[in-house]
Amino acid sequence: xxxxxxxxxxxxxxxxxxxxxxxxxxxxxxxxxxxxxxxxxxxxxxxxxxxxxxxxxxxxxxxxxxxxxxxxxxxxxxxxxxxxxxxxxxxxxxxxxxxxxxxxxxxxxxxxxxxxxxxxxxxxxxxxxxxxxxxxxxxxxxxxxxxxxxxxxxxxxxxxxxxxxxxxxxxxxxxxxxxxxxxxxxxxxxxxxxxxxxxxxxxxxxxxxxxxxxxxxxxxxxxxxxxxxxxxxxxxxxxxxxxxxxxxxxxxxxxxxxxxxxxxxxxxxxxxxxxxxxxxxxxxxxxxxxxxx
Amino acid sequence: xxxxxxxxxxxxxxxxxxxxxxxxxxxxxxxxxxxxxxxxxxxxxxxxxxxxxxxxxxxxxxxxxxxxxxxxxxxxxxxxxxxxxxxxxxxxxxxxxxxxxxxxxxxxxxxxxxxxxxxxxxxxxxxxxxxxxxxxxxxxxxxxxxxxxxxxxxxxxxxxxxxxxxxxxxxxxxxxxxxxxxxxxxxxxxxxxxxxxxxxxxxxxxxxxxxxxxxxxxxxxxxxxxxxxxxxxxxxxxxxxxxxxxxxxxxxxxxxxxxxxxxxxxxxxxxxxxxxxxxxxxxxxxxxxxxxxxxxxxxxxxxxxxxxxxxxxxxxxxxxxxxxxxxxxxxxxxxxxxxxxxxxxxxxxxxxxxxxxxxxxxxxxxxxxxxxxxxxxxxxxxxxxxxxxxxxxxxxxxxxxxxxxxxxxxxxxxxxxxxxxxxxxxxxxxxxxxxxxxxxxxxxxxxxxxxxxxxxxxxxxxxxxxxxxxxxxxxxx
Numbered sequence: 001x002x003x004x005x006x007x008x009x010x011x012x013x014x015x016x017x018x019x020x021x022x023x024x025x026x027x028x029x030x031x032x033x034x035x036x037x038x039x040x041x042x043x044x045x046x047x048x049x050x051x052x053x054x055x056x057x058x059x060x061x062x063x064x065x066x067x068x069x070x071x072x073x074x075x076x077x078x079x080x081x082x083x084x085x086x087x088x089x090x091x092x093x094x095x096x097x098x099x100x101x102x103x104x105x106x107x108x109x110x111x112x113x114x115x116x117x118x119x120x121x122x123x124x125x126x127x128x129x130x131x132x133x134x135x136x137x138x139x140x141x142x143x144x145x146x147x148x149x150x151x152x153x154x155x156x157x158x159x160x161x162x163x164x165x166x167x168x169x170x171x172x173x174x175x176x177x178x179x180x181x182x183x184x185x186x187x188x189x190x191x192x193x194x195x196x197x198x199x200x201x202x203x204x205x206x207x208x209x210x211x212x213x214x215x216x217x218x219x220x221x222x223x224x225x226x227x228x229x230x231x232x233x234x235x236x237x238x239x240x241x242x243x244x245x246x247x248x249x250x251x252x253x254x255x256x257x258x259x260x261x262x263x264x265x266x267x268x269x270x271x272x273x274x275x276x277x278x279x280x281x282x283x284x285x286x287x288x289x290x291x292x293x
Numbered sequence: 294x295x296x297x298x299x300x301x302x303x304x305x306x307x308x309x310x311x312x313x314x315x316x317x318x319x320x321x322x323x324x325x326x327x328x329x330x331x332x333x334x335x336x337x338x339x340x341x342x343x344x345x346x347x348x349x350x351x352x353x354x355x356x357x358x359x360x361x362x363x364x365x366x367x368x369x370x371x372x373x374x375x376x377x378x379x380x381x382x383x384x385x386x387x388x389x390x391x392x393x394x395x396x397x398x399x400x401x402x403x404x405x406x407x408x409x410x411x412x413x414x415x416x417x418x419x420x421x422x423x424x425x426x427x428x429x430x431x432x433x434x435x436x437x438x439x440x441x442x443x444x445x446x447x448x449x450x451x452x453x454x455x456x457x458x459x460x461x462x463x464x465x466x467x468x469x470x471x472x473x474x475x476x477x478x479x480x481x482x483x484x485x486x487x488x489x490x491x492x493x494x495x496x497x498x499x500x501x502x503x504x505x506x507x508x509x510x511x512x513x514x515x516x517x518x519x520x521x522x523x524x525x526x527x528x529x530x531x532x533x534x535x536x537x538x539x540x541x542x543x544x545x546x547x548x549x550x551x552x553x554x555x556x557x558x559x560x561x562x563x564x565x566x567x568x569x570x571x572x573x574x575x576x577x578x579x580x581x582x583x584x585x586x587x588x589x590x591x592x593x594x595x596x597x598x599x600x601x602x603x604x605x606x607x608x609x610x611x612x613x614x615x616x617x618x619x620x621x622x623x624x625x626x627x628x629x630x631x632x633x634x635x636x637x638x639x640x641x642x643x644x645x646x647x648x649x650x651x652x653x654x655x656x657x658x659x660x661x662x663x664x665x666x667x668x669x670x671x672x673x674x675x676x677x678x679x680x681x682x683x684x685x686x687x688x689x690x691x692x693x694x695x696x697x698x699x700x701x702x703x704x705x706x707x708x709x710x711x712x713x714x715x716x717x718x719x720x721x722x723x724x725x726x727x728x729x730x731x732x733x734x735x736x737x738x739x740x741x742x743x744x745x746x747x748x749x750x751x752x753x754x755x756x757x758x759x760x761x762x763x764x765x766x767x768x769x770x
Contacts (some may be wrong), residue, residue, distance in 0.1 A: 001480050001482075003482050004480070004482050005483050007482075007486065007489075009742075010487070011489070011746065011750075012745050014743075014746075014750065015750055018747065018750055018754060019754065022751070022755060024753055068640070134469060147400050159754060159759050160759060160760060161732070161760055162757065162758060162759050162760050163758075163760040164760070166755075166760075167755050167756055168711075193544060
C-alpha cells in the first residue's frame with residue numbers, strides 16, 4: 001500500500017507539473033495574440049486615442065457603423081461583442097483605462113442587457129488567459145463563484161473553457177490565423193435573412209433597478225472625464241413586451257430610447273439585429289443627435 | 294455523479310481510503326462500506342430510485358433462496374416466474390410503457406380510428422437495464438442449478454449494486470463476481486496500478502475521442518439534409534468512434550476503479566473495430582451483454598441445435614431483442630435487425646467462428662486481405678450505427694440515400710464552427726495507438742509506463758473536450 005500511495009503521489013505531482021507547464025505555454029501564446037479578437041487586441045495593445053468607443057452586445061456590434069463616425073472625422077472603434085453582457089463591456093473598458101487609452105466618448109448599448117448582471121461565459125472566458133497578468137481582470141472576476149478554481153488551479157481555466165481558449169484557439173494564434181472580429185473597425189454588418197426570425201417575446205424580461213456593471217461603466221467614464229452616452233437600439237415591430245424599453249427609461253432616465261428609430265422589418269436581419277442598411281440609418285441618427293454631424 | 298466529474302474525483306479517494314484503512318478488517322466490513330458508497334453514488338442521480346434498486350435486490354435475493362429451497366418443481370417454477378415477471382415488469386413500465394402506448398396509438402390511428410395514448414410521466418431510472426439483467430441472470434442460474442443461492446444479503450446486494458458497474462455495466466455474472474465478494478480482499482499493488490492505467494485510458498477515450506467526436510457527429514446528424522456525401526460519411530465514422538470511446542471508455546474506468554478495490558470485473562470491449570467479420574465484432578463489442586443474450590436467450594431458444602433455420606431464427610431474435618434492450622425506439626430495433634442480416638451469410642456458410650485467432654500481419658497478400666476485411670467490417674458497423682444514431686428510421690434511410698446521391702466530396706464548415714475533416718488526424722492516431730497495443734488491455738502498461746501515463750495526462754488536458762460536456766451514452770439505456 002505504501003508503494004501505491006507513493007506511486008499515486010508521483011502521478012499527482014506529474015499532473016500538477018504538466019498543468020503548470022501547459023498553463024505557462026498557453027498564457028505565453030495568448031500574450032502574443034493580436035489579430036484574433038477584440039479582447040486580446042486590447043489586452044496586448046498600448047495607449048490609443050479614440051473619439052468614440054462603442055460598447056455592448058451584438059446589438060452594438062451590428063448596429064453602430066464605425067466607418068460613418070470616421071467619415072465625420074471621429075476616430076472610432078466598435079468594441080461590441082456578440083453574446084457579451086455588461087460584465088464584459090465593463091471589464092473591456094477597465095482594460096482600456098489600464099492601458100491608458102484616451103477616450104472622449106463611450107457609447108454604450110444598454111437595453112436588453114440591463115436585465116442581468118452576470119457574466120456571459122462564452123465571452124468572459126476570453127479574458128481568463130490574462131487573469132494572472134492583470135489586476136483589473138483578477139479583481140473583476142474575484143466576485144465570481146468559481147474564482148478560486150480559475151485563479152489558483154493551474155490550467156483549470158483552459159480546461160473549463162476549452163472551446164474558447166483551449167488547444168484549437170492556441171493553435172490558431174500560433175498559426176496567426178485572422179478572424180473577422182476586427183474588420184470594419186469592429187462593426188459587423190448583417191445581411192437580410194430569408195428565414196430571419198421577425199418575432200420576439202420579451203414579456204418576462206425586466207431591467208435590474210441597479211445594474212452593477214452599467215453603474216460601473218458610468219462611474220469609470222465619470223472618473224476619467226469620458227462623455228457617457230447610453231442608448232437603447234431598435235428592435236423589429238413584432239415584439240411582445242415592448243414596454244420593456246419604457247421600464248428601462250423609468251429605471252435609467254439618462255438612457256436615450258432609440259428603439260423605434262428603425263422599425264420596418266426590411267431593415268432587420270432578425271428581430272433584435274438590424275441589417276447593414278438599418279444600421280446605417282440608425283448610426284446617421286446617432287451622429288446627428290450626439291455629434292451634430 | 295459521473296466518472297469524469299470533480300465529484301467522483303473526490304468520492305473515489307475517500308472510499309478508497311476508508312476501504313483499505315478503516316473498513317479493512319473483514320470482508321463483511323469491506324462489503325458494507327462498498328454498499329453504502331454504491332447507494333450514495335446511485336442516489337446522486339435520484340435518491341427516489343434507490344428504493345427500486347433495493348426492492349429489485351431484495352426480490353432476487355428472496356426468490357433465489359425460495360427457488361433453491363423449493364421442494365416441488367411447481368414451487369420452484371412459481372418463484373422463478375415471479376422474479377422474472379416482476380423484473381421484466383419494472384423494465385417494461387419504466388423503459389417501454391410509453392413506447393408501446395404511443396406505438397399502439399399510432400397503429401390504431403393509421404387504421405382510421407381515433408386514439409390518444411395514456412402516457413406515463415416516468416423518468417427512466419439510471420442503470421435499470423443493467424441491474425435488472427444482473428438479477429435475472431442470478432435467478433436463472435439458480436433455477437437451472439448452475440449456482441447456489443446466496444444467503445448473505447450484504448454480499449448479494451454488493452453483487453447487484455457495486456458502484457463501478459451499477460449504472461452502465463459491465464453486466465456481471467454471479468459465477469464471476471460473487472466468489473470475489475465472499476472473501477476478504479488484500480491490497481495488490483500491481484493490480485491497483487493496472488487499475489490506474491485503465492482509468493486514465495478510459496478518460497482518454499471519453500474526453501478526447503468520444504466527446505470531441507460527439508460535437509462533429511451531432512453537427513452532421515442534426516443537419517444531415519444540408520450535408521454533402523463526404524461530411525455524411527465522416528458523420529457516421531465520427532459517431533462510430535464516439536460510441537466506442539464513450540462506452541468502452543466508461544467500461545475501462547469501471548474496470549480500473551474496481552481493480553483499486555481488489556475486484557475484477559468482466560472485460561467488456563476487446564478492440565472491436567479490428568474485427569475481421571461481424572461475428573468477431575460481436576465477440577469483441579459489449580461482450581458482457583452479447584454473452585448474456587447468448588447464455589440466457591439464444592441457448593434456451595435452442596441455439597444452433599435445430600439446424601440452420603433454427604440458428605437463423607434465434608440469431609434474429611437475439612439481435613432484435615438486443616436492439617430493443619438499448620432503448621424504446623424503432624431505430625434500435627432496426628439496428629439490431631441490420632446486425633442480424635449481417636450475420637446471415639456467416640450462418641449460411643457456417644463461417645461465424647472463422648476468426649477466432651489473434652490478428653497477425655505481414656507484408657503479404659493474406660495480410661492485405663485481413664486489412665480489407667477489417668475495413669469492410671467497420672464499414673458495415675458504420676451503416677448500422679447510422680440507424681442507432683438517427684432520430685427515426687426515415688432519417689437514417691434519408692441519411693444513407695444522401696450519401697449515395699449527393700456526389701459532393703468537398704470539405705464543409707459545420708455548425709460547431711469547425712471543418713468536417715478536422716478530426717481525422719486525431720482518430721488516425723488513436724487507431725494507431727490501439728492497433729499497436731491490441732494484445733494488451735490498455736496501451737499504457739508495459740515499458741516506460743510512467744512516461745506513457747504522463748503523455749496520456751497531457752493529451753487529456755490539452756486535447757480533451759470539457760466545456761461541451763456529454764453524458765455517457767449508455768446511461769440512457
